[in-house]
Structure formats: C-alpha cells, structure tokens
Amino acid sequence: MDDINKSSTPESPLEEISNWVEEHGDLLYRFARYRVNSHELAEDLVQITFISALKDWQRFRRESSPKTWLVSILRHKIIDHYRRKKPASLEDFPDGGEAVTQSAIASEEMVQDTESIRLNPEEILEHQELRHTLRECLDLLPERFKQVFVMRDIENDSTENICRELNLSVSNFSVMMYRARLLLKDCFLKKGFSSLSQNKK
Amino acid sequence: MKLMITCEEASTLLSEKMDVSLSPAKRLLLKTHLIMCKKCTAVKDQMIVLRKVFLGLEDATSKDEIKMPDSSINRIKKELREQ
Numbered sequence: 001m002d003d004i005n006k007s008s009t010p011e012s013p014l015e016e017i018s019n020w021v022e023e024h025g026d027l028l029y030r031f032a033r034y035r036v037n038s039h040e041l042a043e044d045l046v047q048i049t050f051i052s053a054l055k056d057w058q059r060f061r062r063e064s065s066p067k068t069w070l071v072s073i074l075r076h077k078i079i080d081h082y083r084r085k086k087p088a089s090l091e092d093f094p095d096g097g098e099a100v101t102q103s104a105i106a107s108e109e110m111v112q113d114t115e116s117i118r119l120n121p122e123e124i125l126e127h128q129e130l131r132h133t134l135r136e137c138l139d140l141l142p143e144r145f146k147q148v149f150v151m152r153d154i155e156n157d158s159t160e161n162i163c164r165e166l167n168l169s170v171s172n173f174s175v176m177m178y179r180a181r182l183l184l185k186d187c188f189l190k191k192g193f194s195s196l197s198q199n200k201k
Numbered sequence: 202m203k204l205m206i207t208c209e210e211a212s213t214l215l216s217e218k219m220d221v222s223l224s225p226a227k228r229l230l231l232k233t234h235l236i237m238c239k240k241c242t243a244v245k246d247q248m249i250v251l252r253k254v255f256l257g258l259e260d261a262t263s264k265d266e267i268k269m270p271d272s273s274i275n276r277i278k279k280e281l282r283e284q
Contacts, residue, residue, distance in 0.1 A: 015256055025277070029269035034259065043273045050277050054284055071280050121253035125261035132266070152220065153255040159220045170221060179217040184255075185247050 021050055024067050027156055028074050034135070035078050035150050037143050045081065049074040077121040077164065082147050128191050137187035149172065149180040206230050210239045215248055 011019070026047060030166065032042035052073050053060070124130050141149060151157045158164055163173050206214070211234040213228055235242050245257070 014284075016282060018281055021274055021277050021281070025269045025274050026264060026267070030259075030262065030267045030275075033267055041278075043269065046269065046273070047277045047280060048231055050281060051284060054281055078224065095264075110227075121250055121269060122258060124254050125257050128263075130264065131262055134254065136269075146250050153252055154259060174213075176216045177220055178213050181219075181248055181251070182212070185244075185251055188251065189247070 013054055017050055017057065018056050020053070020066050020070065024070055027067065028070055031074060032073060032078065034149060034154060036081070037139050037141075037146065041081075045074060045077050048077050052077070078147070082144060082166070085144065124192075133188060133192045134183065134184075137184050137191065140187055141183060145176050145180045148176045149184070152177060153181075205284050206233075206234050208238060208241050208244075211235070211238065211243050212248075215241070219228075219248070219252060247262075 015064075025046065028046045029042055031144065032045045033039060036042050049070060053070060062064070138146060138149075148162060148168070151162045151165075152159070159170065159173060162168070163170055168176075211231055214223065214231045217223060217227075218231070235245065
C-alpha cells in the first residue's frame, strides 16, 4: 500500500533532482574526476549537469534510467569544456614529452621490471594503493591528452568516434595516445612498484 | 622501403597498433624489430597490461575511494533551489 501511495505521489522536478543529487552525485563526481584534472572543476561540471537536468526535466522521457541520462549530460558538458580550450599540443608536456619518451623507451630497468614482476591486470586492480597511483598518474597528463586517453583506454570508445567527436585527425590522435601511454607507463612503473615494494617490506 | 626501425619508431607503432590497423609493411617492420629487441618486447607487454588495467579501473574503483564532498552536495542543492 505504501508503495502504491509512494509511486502515485508526484514529485516536483526540484524534489526529484535534489534526490538524484544524493543518489547519483558521487557517481557523477567520480566520472568527472577521471576526465578533468581538478576536483573543483569536477564539482562545477557536476553542478552544471544537475542544473541542466532541472531545466531539461520535461525532456527526460524515462526510457533510460536517471543515472544514464545524467551521465550523458555530464559527458557532453565535459566535451564542451574541452572544446572551449585551445587545441592540444605536445608543448603541453614539459620538454614536449621528450623526457618521458626517452625514459620510457630507453631504460634498461624497464626490461628488468617486466622480468622481475609479472604484471597482471587483475592483481594490479585489486590494490587500492595502485588504483590511487593510476589516478595520480592520470592527473599528470595535460588535460586534452587526458580526455583523449580516457575516451580510448578507459571508456573503450572507438578511434573513429573519438576523432569525429573531438575533430582530430587520426595521426594527431595517434601521437596523443602514444605520448599519454608512455607517460602513464613511466609514471606507473616508477610510482606503482615502489609503493608495492614498500608494502611488502 | 627501409628494413629496420629504431626503438622509438617501434614503440610508436606498438601504440598505433592498439588503435588502428597497421599496414602490412608497418606490421612487418614492427614484428622484425620485436624479434630482435628485448627492450621493445618489454615495452609491448607493459603497454598491453596497462591498457587492460585502465579499461578496468573505473569498475574496480570502490565507491568510497572517490566521493563528492558534502559541502558540494549542499551547494548544488542550494543552486537548484535558486533556479
């Protein structure tokens, strides 16, 4: 009976969206935090998302869940944020990324790292410290590179879609992914394994 | 057509291969380099593992690891009321 009463009581848009802030705020914040480099910006983007949801409330058809609808609004807000910024350039990296490239390719330690520590994705993801390290390394990426990397290697979006959505040539996209992957690999090997070996001591 | 590539060129191709289909010529150059270069084979293994790790990162992150501050939740609710 309670359920019937509950479902038949219409909520105002403000009440409903305020409830969504409680229910989905953390999830949206996590989504944004992976995609932009500052927590203040992530909070602002989440706020803009809820305000847009309130304004567009009539357009929410309830064919998808509120969570899916909110994430799709937020995703567009993040893309809008990046579109307003200047185009990505290798100059966004210190040394144009050269230092990272040399370190990531040429180090003999890298070979030893792979030989002495058998990397296993499941094991890496089980460690909260390593997940934290991965996020710290992600924050080292210049923002435009981070956006491209996240769309490709976290969201698993296709190269064609990303290039179309961000108006990038495939060759620019490939250079950005290459630099991002090298920086992340270098950062993770340095920070991640030192945190692992400290824990083992 | 050149027969050998440098380690830097090989690592560029390793990354490119994860996103697009390489031409037969590039595939051959990369394969030949990897047969001879232990260092780049290590880079390849690490790149593949890290790609899998990042693909699983969001799902593996527990809800308690990243939370929006209560002050922000309250600020958003206040903003909504003022709209």
